[in-house]
Amino acid sequence: MYEVLKAIATKLYSTATTSFFQQLGGRVYVNEAPANVALPLCVYGIAQHDITQTYDGDRERMMIEFTQYFPHQSGLSLAEANGERLHELLDNSELKPTGYDRVTIRAESRGVPAMEDDAIYITSRFRLMGTRTSGTASTTA
Numbered sequence: 001m002y003e004v005l006k007a008i009a010t011k012l013y014s015t016a017t018t019s020f021f022q023q024l025g026g027r028v029y030v031n032e033a034p035a036n037v038a039l040p041l042c043v044y045g046i047a048q049h050d051i052t053q054t055y056d057g058d059r060e061r062m063m064i065e066f067t068q069y070f071p072h073q074s075g076l077s078l079a080e081a082n083g084e085r086l087h088e089l090l091d092n093s094e095l096k097p098t099g100y101d102r103v104t105i106r107a108e109s110r111g112v113p114a115m116e117d118d119a120i121y122i123t124s125r126f127r128l129m130g131t132r133t134s135g136t137a138s139t140t141a
Contacts, residue, residue, distance in 0.1 A: 001049060005030055007097035020085040040070040057132040067123040076120055079113040083122045090126055103130030
């Protein structure tokens with residue numbers, strides 16, 4: 001499971017010179033952002049994780065949520081545009097994390113920008129499906 005999060009980070013960080021990562025100023029965090037960090041930023045993590053044991057390894061399904069936060073003055077259109085950039089980057093793509101044969105990514109929800117206090121946020125959800133390589137059964141609980 002942690003290898004999948006690392007593979008996602010690698011994919012996101014590899015876009016350092018493209019618009020998704022740039023629009024966030026490189027502020028992309030797993031599970032929680034540091035206190036008092038400036039907006040915009042993105043926090044992502046595993047919202048759901050199911051494991052089915054098969055003869056050739058564990059088949060895993062994960063729901064990953066990405067929430068992007070923008071300053072209120074940025075406008076809803078900026079949040080929506082970066083939500084689209086994330087969708088283009090991840091939907092129908094594959095990861096090859098250590099210990100997995102491969103992991104496929106499909107969009108579940110692109111999200112709708114909303115306002116909260118002095119920020120605009122958009123949450124997108126992606127379903128990941130993969131099979132652990134034989135001999136690397138899951139040790140997560």
